[in-house]
Amino acid sequence: MTIETLSENKSFGGIQGVYKHTSSETGTDMTFAVYVPDCKAGTKMPVLWYLSGLTCTHANVMEKGEYRRFCAEHGIIFVAPDTSPRGEDVPDDDAYDFGKGAGFYLDATQEPWATNYRMRSYIESELPDVIAANFPVDMDRQGIMGHSMGGHGALTIALRNPGRFRSVSAFAPIASPMNCPWGDKGLPRYLGDDKQLWREYDAVALIEDGARLPDLLVDQGRADNFLEEQLKTPLLDQACSKAGIPATIRLQDGYDHSYFFISTFMGDHIAWAAERLNT
């Protein structure tokens, strides 16, 4: 549970910190960012998890996400983990969409990945304990959100852990890794050929198999180059409709896959979370 402070900067009245700890799940040091709004001593605040996309670390959303203004306004702690294990001894791949920076929030079962690539257990179990032990969080009020691969992560983690998250939202999530090239490439290498196991890491399949969310907000840019081939938003829309999950899926004209898009709608997503966390 020991964490090392790498940096702390005052911002919007609170503290944006970057911390490091040794993860038993990944077998590596892991870095994460936490924003804690200003609050009275003894106050416990709700916590909003943000899972990042391919190639990202904790730093992308910290630098470009424009969330602090809204977290300060609503009194919400914002946690941004890394997207994969890191380090010289961690197996990797030359591609941007597999290996380091591309952990897909799963527990790999195949070698050489199985030892370190345990981002599911890291995000679902280990890091929450670290956050609970070190920050003024009310763990009964959690929300989760993410972008692209991190949208996939947010959706699948929320679907597999019913009741844990009062709010769930995503920017341009990978709706169904089993039905896109990113998943076709990554799932067999991380998980082997048993497609039943893949279904635990596919939001659409989890919904088909009976998992539910209280409701859902998704923003998706219509000018996103990945929309048609990789993200498959319509599959998520259909699955939610069929399952009766109230999903607000907004297609935004002219917006792409970048943080210029995410930052535009971050305020809406944090307001969505605040409505569900601060009541």
Place this chain on the structure above:
Amino acid sequence: MTIETLSENKSFGGIQGVYKHTSSETGTDMTFAVYVPDCKAGTKMPVLWYLSGLTCTHANVMEKGEYRRFCAEHGIIFVAPDTSPRGEDVPDDDAYDFGKGAGFYLDATQEPWATNYRMRSYIESELPDVIAANFPVDMDRQGIMGHSMGGHGALTIALRNPGRFRSVSAFAPIASPMNCPWGDKGLPRYLGDDKQLWREYDAVALIEDGARLPDLLVDQGRADNFLEEQLKTPLLDQACSKAGIPATIRLQDGYDHSYFFISTFMGDHIAWAAERLNT
């Protein structure tokens, strides 16, 4: 006047662009960023210049400055130039605070710097013509702001060009390069030993010599490591008081020199500009 588009992304309803052109002043290609809010065809909007600090390019404020929300709200075009000439043939220095990334918004007179290091003329004359020719700007409504070395740039350019800028503000400006180590190092190498010339590049000296601003907003973090030795905010405060320049100089508890500080107060500075540009 030809500019090349390097990227354009929709953000907060407008377009964040990055452009390149060949500068006759610096003798190099120069990159700059422009944010244009959504507007009716034919509308001309005021323009707000943002000059960045040591080591920065156009990208730092574009990624971390959190200005687009407010520029969209107030209908203001935001221009972020680079801080120095760039390129393999441009003379440089190993230090972060001299040479590339450290143009100090001056026209160098000393070799080997004089050929390329002409950021004063570039920002005062050449780039405004490029902006006027390529974007829907109303050049009768200009404001200027900057951070650190860019705060020095904003103040000195505004002081030397009375009437051009309706609004002037700065984050943690270098108030008096003639009275700090950054200036002690850079001014003689760029400008030679004639201290009369140095006074054109020192806000406090310009005010002492009779230059004036309509008014001024400055935010300065009290936890800024550079405050005492390099920034010398009290000298600016004293000079404004003596000259009768209405200066709102706010010392902000706990804030440092970073974009975590700048982004916190960016909304205030754009509101300050909007009051003066949109009337």
